[in-house]
Amino acid sequence: MPTLSDTRVQNRYRVQPNDANNYETLHGGELMKWMDELGAMAAMRFAGETCVTAGVDDFSFHRPVPVGEIALVEAYVYSAGRTSVTVRIRAWREDPRTGETERTTGASFTFVALGEEGGPVSVPELTVETDEERELRDEALEAEN
Template sequence: MEAISSDVSRTIQSHLVLPPDTNHMGTIFGGTVLAYVDEIAAIAAMKHSRKVVVTASIDSVNFLSSAKVGDILTLEAFVISTGRTSMEVFVKVESENLETATKTLTTTSILTMVAKGSNGGPIPVPGVLPETVEERALLKTAEVRKQRRLEMRNSKA
């Protein structure tokens, strides 16, 4: 299967942080951010594979700062590496204060999604061609993350 550009999977979404999304301190719930992260990762993986996908793992989630009521969250996701049927997806979340136009990186995450065929089983996906310096750096560290996932899976067996 031929590799395709990471730009094929690039997906951007925006969300307004509303009061029901926040805790008693007026900052967004981590679970709400995780739901957004999982959704955009799935969309990016589906755009790359042109198949239905499921979340196999969330390798890392780094909550770096908070977003407050009235901020706009912008999420960006793209496929950074692939296996035979799996895709690693990088997601970054940025908050923007509307009054000051200040943008802050709030969250980064790496998820593994698996493409599924019509019979529900895993199905091969195309490789990925990184386009930016950031994408190439993430691809270089993909094998280390894959080995860590395999070690964790095997230690639980």
């Protein structure tokens, strides 16, 4: 059974002018796309199957990411159903010169695992073993409420 840590993925995106809105900050839709892609990677790592987005909950923008800075996105599976997985996805703005970060966004995405025939297939149970994994799971569950 996969652990929460096995599903944890992270990526960085340099915010370019073509990623920006009228305020010269990262367009929310572009960040949502990056979060969805990374969330699918975490879900597929967990399920061992292709996973597609079924829903988005608790999507909150806290602060912008200016052009020239980095959007740091992290995703991990924190809950599993019969054919679906729930992924917590968080984003930070990162100064490329100092590495200083500031939380910008949080969301929970639900993905459904699909088999070769294109229909939903079962996913394994999630294992949470370490204190860090428990803290991440608890934070994600708390964000749901």
